[in-house]
Amino acid sequence: MRRFIKQTALFFFLLLMAAAALVAFCLTRPSPSLAADDYNMAWLDKLARLKETMGRPRRLILIGGSNLAFSMNSERIESETGMTVINTGFNAGMGLGYALASVEPFIQDGDTVALLPEYGQFSGWNGNFNRIAVMIDVERKPPSLLWRRGMYGLPSQFAEYIRWKSFSFFRRREVFSDAVLRRSGFNKYGDFVGHLGKPALPFKASHAADLEKLDMNIFRALSRFFNEVRDAHNSVSFVLSYPSFEQESFDNQREWINLIARHLKEMDIAVISVPEDYRFDRALFYDSAYHLNAEGRELRTERFIRDLVKWQNEPRSISVGTSE
Amino acid sequence: MLFNSLTFLVFLPIVFSLYWLIGAHRRRLQNLLIVIASYVFYGWWDWRFLILIALSSLWTYALGVLASRGDRRDRRWVWLSCVVNFGILGYFKYSNFFIEQFASLLLQLGFAPHITSLRVILPVGISFYTFQLISYTVDVCRRDVEPARDIVAFLAFVTFFPQLVAGPIERASSLLPQFLSPRRFDYSSAVDGCRQMLWGLFKKMVVADNCASLANTILKSDSEPSGVSLWAGAVFFAIQIYCDFSGYSDIAIGCARLFGIRLMRNFAYPYFSRDIAEFWRRWHISLSTWFRDYLYIPLGGSRCSVSMAIRNVFIIFVVSGFWHGANWTFIAWGFVHACCFLPLLLLRRNRKYTSVVAAEHSLPTLAEALQMALTFLLVVLAWTFFRAPDIHVAFTWIARMLSLASGRNMLPALFGDVKSIAAPLGIVVLFAVEWFARREQHGLARLPQNKLLRWGLYYALIGLMFFFAPSRGMEFIYFQF
Numbered sequence: 123m124r125r126f127i128k129q130t131a132l133f134f135f136l137l138l139m140a141a142a143a144l145v146a147f148c149l150t151r152p153s154p155s156l157a158a159d160d161y162n163m164a165w166l167d168k169l170a171r172l173k174e175t176m177g178r179p180r181r182l183i184l185i186g187g188s189n190l191a192f193s194m195n196s197e198r199i200e201s202e203t204g205m206t207v208i209n210t211g212f213n214a215g216m217g218l219g220y221a222l223a224s225v226e227p228f229i230q231d232g233d234t235v236a237l238l239p240e241y242g243q244f245s246g247w248n249g250n251f252n253r254i255a256v257m258i259d260v261e262r263k264p265p266s267l268l269w270r271r272g273m274y275g276l277p278s279q280f281a282e283y284i285r286w287k288s289f290s291f292f293r294r295r296e297v298f299s300d301a302v303l304r305r306s307g308f309n310k311y312g313d314f315v316g317h318l319g320k321p322a323l324p325f326k327a328s329h330a331a332d333l334e335k336l337d338m339n340i341f342r343a344l345s346r347f348f349n350e351v352r353d354a355h356n357s358v359s360f361v362l363s364y365p366s367f368e369q370e371s372f373d374n375q376r377e378w379i380n381l382i383a384r385h386l387k388e389m390d391i392a393v394i395s396v397p398e399d400y401r402f403d404r405a406l407f408y409d410s411a412y413h414l415n416a417e418g419r420e421l422r423t424e425r426f427i428r429d430l431v432k433w434q435n436e437p438r439s440i441s442v443g444t445s446e
Numbered sequence: 447m448l449f450n451s452l453t454f455l456v457f458l459p460i461v462f463s464l465y466w467l468i469g470a471h472r473r474r475l476q477n478l479l480i481v482i483a484s485y486v487f488y489g490w491w492d493w494r495f496l497i498l499i500a501l502s503s504l505w506t507y508a509l510g511v512l513a514s515r516g517d518r519r520d521r522r523w524v525w526l527s528c529v530v531n532f533g534i535l536g537y538f539k540y541s542n543f544f545i546e547q548f549a550s551l552l553l554q555l556g557f558a559p560h561i562t563s564l565r566v567i568l569p570v571g572i573s574f575y576t577f578q579l580i581s582y583t584v585d586v587c588r589r590d591v592e593p594a595r596d597i598v599a600f601l602a603f604v605t606f607f608p609q610l611v612a613g614p615i616e617r618a619s620s621l622l623p624q625f626l627s628p629r630r631f632d633y634s635s636a637v638d639g640c641r642q643m644l645w646g647l648f649k650k651m652v653v654a655d656n657c658a659s660l661a662n663t664i665l666k667s668d669s670e671p672s673g674v675s676l677w678a679g680a681v682f683f684a685i686q687i688y689c690d691f692s693g694y695s696d697i698a699i700g701c702a703r704l705f706g707i708r709l710m711r712n713f714a715y716p717y718f719s720r721d722i723a724e725f726w727r728r729w730h731i732s733l734s735t736w737f738r739d740y741l742y743i744p745l746g747g748s749r750c751s752v753s754m755a756i757r758n759v760f761i762i763f764v765v766s767g768f769w770h771g772a773n774w775t776f777i778a779w780g781f782v783h784a785c786c787f788l789p790l791l792l793l794r795r796n797r798k799y800t801s802v803v804a805a806e807h808s809l810p811t812l813a814e815a816l817q818m819a820l821t822f823l824l825v826v827l828a829w830t831f832f833r834a835p836d837i838h839v840a841f842t843w844i845a846r847m848l849s850l851a852s853g854r855n856m857l858p859a860l861f862g863d864v865k866s867i868a869a870p871l872g873i874v875v876l877f878a879v880e881w882f883a884r885r886e887q888h889g890l891a892r893l894p895q896n897k898l899l900r901w902g903l904y905y906a907l908i909g910l911m912f913f914f915a916p917s918r919g920m921e922f923i924y925f926q927f
Contacts, residue, residue, distance in 0.1 A: 123466060123631045130640075133901065137908065277452065285913055289865065 148287040153259045162260050164305040168210045168312045169261075172228035179232055181206045182430075185221050186238035187214025188314075189365035193414035194238075195423040196311035202427050203434075205234065209312030214240040214412075216256055217249025218340065222347050229351055234359045236430070237344075237391075240412055241365065241375060244382050245334035247343050251282035258283070318416040323409040328371035333378050341385050348391060362386055363395040363429060366422045368411035372401040394429040447490035448922070449697045450651055450915075457487070462704055470628045470706075477602040477625055480705070484605035488570070491611075495569040498534065503604045505530060506579040510586045510593040510600075527583040535576045538568055543772030571611030573769060575604055577736055582618040584740055591618045599625040608701040612694050612922055614712040614732035621709070629706030639703030641890040641904075645879075646696025648907045649889075650922070651915035653872035654689035657682040659916060660869050664856050665833060665843075672853035673846045677826075678860075680847065683833045684826045685873055688717060690923045691730070696888055715884050717825070717877075718803050720817040722786040723796040725825060733769070737762050748791060759791060760784045770832070775840055779831040786824055802885050868914035875910075 157163075175181055182205040184190050190211020200207045210225055218239050229235065243249070257263050307316020351358055364383075372379065379397050386393050406418030414422055447454050461483040468475045489496045506527050513523035552558075582603075585591040594600035603622045609615075664671050664679030671679065695712035702709045716728035726734050738747075742762045748755045760781070767780020790796040803818065804810040810818065827844065834840035846853070860866060879889045886892050893900045 123633075126631070126633050126636050129637075133904070136901075137905065140905065281912070288913065 144288065145284060148284050149258065149265055151291075153255075153287055153290045159305045161303045161305060161307070162213075162256060164308045164312075164314075165212055165256055165260050167305070167308060168208070168212060169224065169228075171208050171310070171312060172210065172225065175206050175208055176228060176230055178206045180204065181208060181230070181233045183225060183229070183233055183235045184209045184211055184238060184312075185218075185225055185235065186211040186365060187216075187240040187243060187412070188212065188410075189214075189240055189367075189412040190238055191308070191312070191314040192317060192408065193366040193412065193419050193422050194313055194426070195419055196313050197309070198420075198423050199427055199430075200311070203430065207311050211238070211312070213252050213256070214243050215250045215252030217247055217253050218243045219247040219343060220249060220253040220256070226347075226351065229355060229358055231355050231357050233355075234361065235351075237360065237362045238365055238426075241367065241379055241382060242328075242333065244336055244340050246337050247340050248276070248279070251279040251286060254279055254283040255286060259287075317408045317413070318419070320408070322405075322407065322415060325407070325410045327368060327374060327404075328411050329374045330378065333375060336378065336381060338385075341389060344391075345389060348389075360391045361430065361433060362391050362393045363426055364397045364400045365412055366400050366402055366414050366418065367397075368404050368407050369401050370404065371411040372397070392433055394433040395426070399425050399429075447487050449694065449701075450647060453490070457483075458701065458704075465705055466631055470630055473626075473628050474596070474598055476629070477596075477598045480602040480607070480625075481598060481605060484602070484607035484610055487607035488605065488610055491570050492567070498569060498572075499575060499605065502531060502534060502576065502579055503601055504597075506583055506604075507594060507597060507600045510583060511595070513583070513586055514593040521587060524583050524587040528580055531576050531579050531583075535572055538566055538572055540772045541566060574613045574615055575610060577615045577733075578618075579604060581615070581736060581740060582622075585618050591622065594618075594622060594626075596626060606702070606707065608698040608705075608707075609709055612691070612698070613730075614695055614698065614710050615736055616709060616732070621707070624707050631706060635703050635706070638891065639700040641893070642700030642703070642888045643697045644700075644904060644907055645889040646693040646698075646700060648872075648911060649689040649693035649696065649876065651911045652868060653876050654686045654693055655916045656869035656872060656914060657686035657689065660860050661686055661833070663860060667854070667856060670853040671846075671856050673848075673850035675854065675856040676830075676843050676847045678857060680826045680830050680833070680843075682869065684717075684822070684829045685876075687829065687832075687923055688713075689872075689876065694922045699888075711887060715880050717822055718818055718881070718884055719821050720799045720803060720814060721790055721795070721821055722783060722824060723790045724799040725821055726783070726787065727800070733766065737766055741765065748796075752792070755791065756788060759788055763787065774837040775831050775834050778837055778840060779828055782828040782831060786828070805885070808882075865914065868910075872910070872914065 172183070182199065182203070184194065184196070184207065188211060190209055191213075194209055194211065196207035196209045199205065210221065212221070218237075225235070258265060302316050302320060303314075304316060307314050309315050348360055351360075367379075383393075383397055400422060402414065402418050402421065406414055406421065408415045447457060461479065465476055465479055468479060470476070485496055485500075488499065509523045509527040513520050513527075582591070586593045594603070599622065602625045603616070603618065606616075606621070606625075661679050661682035664675050665683065692713035699709045699711070710732055712730060712732050714728040714731065716725050719725035719728055742758055745758045745761060746754050747758060750758070763780040763784035764777055765780070767776040767778070767783075770776040770779075787796065790798075803814055827847070830843050830847070831837075831840045834843060845851070861870075876889075883889045883891055890903075893903065
């Protein structure tokens with residue numbers, strides 16, 4: 123038995139050493155795939171805009187995943203509402219928790235914060251390994267900050283990050299870095315416009331089976347976030363709307379969407395839209411069930427402005443129901 | 447709890463340490479630990495079904511004791527045990543199937559039935575532990591095994607966590623005595639167990655899970671895949687199901703050896719079989735021998751008239767298919783195997799290949815290679831039924847595969863990323879390692895004497911698992927059975 127324990131301990135010690143060396147290598151070497159024009163680097167521009175616009179009155183901060191980046195016309199919102207729009211929508215995989223924690227330091231009195239998360243984001247506050255990739259490789263923040271951004275899921279996400287980073291040394295370009303999906307494809311508001319006018323790419327509809335379990339902690343975490351911001355600022359408003367979603371995918375996941383809508387309705391936040399209004403025909407999408415093309419983007423923006431203005435004019439009239 | 451999860455990585459060393467700290471001289475305490483650990487292991491998935499497994503175990507234990515009172519075994523108790531255990535299995539696994547078939551029959555007869563399906567959750571591993579319980583009862587009745595008096599040992603026999611949810615389906619005559627006698631820690635056996643676990647994890651995490659992703663891309667596609675793509679999907683599924691299930695068995699057997707327990711072999715390199723009969727001697731051995739001993743032989747086996755022998759073959763294969771699940775696809779899978787097996791039986795060639803292929807050589811002869819390829823092809827075709835969501839889809843797939851129908855060529859879409867080499871690489875490693883280990887119990891049973899080389903191989907396999915295992919651990923296919 124003693125021999126077995128000694129051998130096993132030695133084996134795992136050497137394994138740990140090898141793992142530590144790999145982790146150190148990955149954390150200290152920048153990803154060769156993250157060129158200056160990589161899609162992921164646009165996150166820095168979004169943070170910069172948040173910072174630059176501080177001090178301006180009536181800001182509208184949009185928070186969500188890539189449904190916002192691809193499918194919202196912030197310039198139009200700005201011109202029709204007179205608000206300064208900052209579209210921080212980027213990558214759902216970063217997790218709602220990370221997006222909110224990143225935006226929080228830049229929130230000021232008088233801001234309107236609009237949350238438009240993807241439905242899938244309600245399965246995990248911390249998203250996936252993308253949050254670690256963005257934090258370490260894009261924002262260049264020290265890894266020691268990781269635990270402060272949420273421990274849940276960290277071990278598996280960190281392992282996935284190390285895998286992703288290791289593989290990135292073997293490929294010349296990142297998955298996202300194709301001809302269209304580049305940092306330069308974003309406009310100054312934070313909208314991705316590089317895909318506008320491009321022919322649609324085939325994509326599969328989302329299915330109910332694609333979903334993980336709904337994470338009830340997200341609703342508690344959201345409430346906590348709202349309360350913390352309200353405590354720190356006098357006049358910050360929060361509104362919630364829904365992402366653009368392809369019709370078939372929407373129908374496949376209707377039960378899940380209704381459940382989310384029901385829980386959001388019970389929160390202390392103005393839910394200004396109904397999910398069905400953002401269910402669009404497949405012909406209006408570019409490359410995924412969340413990414414609209416130019417025509418769809420305008421339609422979605424128009425509906426969002428309608429909902430936002432209605433809420434601004436009659437905040438107490440907002441009554442939200444689900445399709446049940 | 448999954449074998450390929452971080453939770454199990456913590457769970458196993460804790461249970462292992464406590465088990466050997468208790469010491470071999472306190473056998474009953476060790477058994478109690480096994481029972482508690484097994485209940486934690488099982489309850490991790492859904493604690494409510496612990497009640498079911500506990501009740502089934504206690505019921506079978508009590509009836510075993512009752513059946514053995516007096517000089518003669520009282521068969522009534524045995525029947526009662528079988529009826530109750532099969533009843534539980536039937537309710538949880540087959541009730542909806544029979545309700546649906548009944549409703550469909552009524553509909554065809556012109557009635558409009560208002561029958562709603564039951565919302566029954568299938569408890570993980572119910573088919574496995576139920577079959578183990580039934581074999582115990584029958585063995586007690588046959589006097590092949592003495593009824594257990596030590597209830598803790600009996601519970602350990604039923605719930606032993608390495609094999610609880612997906613086998614091997616153990617016989618009481620083999621496993622129960624091990625819980626009734628002291629276990630000694632054996633260094634070589636424990637090390638070999640670790641190797642077998644490592645090989646099982648590699649098969650599951652690198653080969654099975656990556657093949658699953660490729661097979662699903664093709665077989666779950668919304669567009670109509672071409673015949674060649676379907677062939678590729680079916681081959682990937684064939685490799686997936688083998689690596690998934692035999693990987694589980696390897697982990698289970700290896701894990702049991704860490705506790706000084708020997709479980710029966712469940713797979714013996716089935717894809718190196720030269721005909722279907724050999725395949726069935728090498729595939730899911732614990733189930734096929736179960737059906738042989740408790741169904742086929744009692745029915746008369748092959749030592750009866752030709753018509754009865756044919757009937758028995760169809761019964762055993764169809765029931766075996768139905769054991770996997772309540773769907774016509776599984777029944778069709780069993781039927782196809784019966785059709786492939788029957789000619790061998792009638793020509794008395796079903797026991798032609800009982801030894802390892804190319805036993806004296808390192809490579810097979812051309813004839814052997816062709817035989818293996820043909821057998822694999824038949825098995826892949828049969829797996830198509832097994833994998834299809836329903837019987838109509840299965841026939842459509844088969845027709846498209848056999849006619850090499852045109853359609854969307856999905857192969858280019860499968861391989862576009864660095865990680866997509868995982869499945870082909872894993873398959874090459876799998877077949878190479880298993881071919882050279884085909885005389886051994888598992889893939890890593892015979893390794894170089896040089897420690898540096900040996901450990902290098904272990905680290906290489908762990909590295910492959912780390913880099914190529916899908917980020918989200920997948921459940922083992924056989925959990926659903």
